[in-house]
Amino acid sequence: MIKKKGIYSFYQSIENRKECCNIRKVHPLTGALQNIDLWITGLRSEQSVTRVDLHLLEKNETFNVIKFNPLKDWTYNDVLSYIKENNIPYNELHDKGFLSIGCAPCTRAVKEGEDIRAGRWWWESKDKKECGLHVDLKFENKHLKFDTKELKL
C-alpha cells in the first residue's frame, strides 16, 4: 500500500482509509481474537450514529466471537465519574480534548461543542467513521436472544 500510494493515502479517499485500517487494525485483531470466546468492548451507543444500534451481546461473524458491550448505555460523563470515583488510571490525552483516541495521523483534539468522535477521521462524514473493528461484515442479523445471566463468566 505504501509503495503504491504513499504513506498518507488514507487522507485521499474512504477506500484508501479503510484499506489502511484493514491492514493495520482489522487484520492484526483477527489474529489476536483467534480461539477467544468472548470479546469485552468499551463501545457506547452515544459515541456515534454507527453505534446507536448497539446490543449488550452480539455475535460477530467476521471474527467468530461473541461481543459483550457492558458500557453500551453509559454516557461520556458516566465514564468520567466512574474513573474519578474509583481512581482508575486513564490516558491524559483525554484532558487535552482527545475524547476518542486512534492512530496519531487520524486523531485530533475536539473543540468545545463538537461531538465525541469529531476528532477521528474529521475529513469524513459521521456515518463512515468506523475502522472496521466493530463492523460485522458477514452477519446482518447479529443480535443474539440471550442476556448476561446466561453467560458463565
Ligand code: SF4
Ligand atoms: S486510523 Fe490508523 S489504520 Fe486507520 S487510516 Fe488512520 S493511520 Fe491507518
